[in-house]
Amino acid sequence: MISAGPSADDFSSRPTKPARLVDYQQGSVVSRELLRSDGGTVTIFAFDEGQGLSEHTAPFDALVHVIDGEAEITIDGKPFRVKEGEMLIMPAHKPHALSAVTPFKMILTMVRK
Secondary structure (H helix, E strand, C coil): CECCCCCHHHHCCCCCCHHHHCCCCCCCEEEEEEEEECCEEEEEEEECCCCEEEEECCCCEEEEEEEECEEEEEECCEEEEEECCCEEEECCCCCEEEEECCCEEEEEEEECC
């Protein structure tokens, strides 16, 4: 589900608070793609408490930057608690999953090249 909000033109080339770009929705995961290129994507997510993503793999490295709340991210069977202001790299081809310990927002940067 993609949240309505400011368009990329509203924050391109000017400062913005990323947490304002996506809203929480009860019982849901909300995502909004901010950038897409051949080199990768930048997507912001809002997870309600208890929501998450089931275990999966990706062919590219991904950087998670938590901008609000707390989540548990499991990488290759090892759990990590990440909180606002922290980040974690999820290596390519390693199984990973995440679960919202509290409502939380993250910026996910996928690097394709």
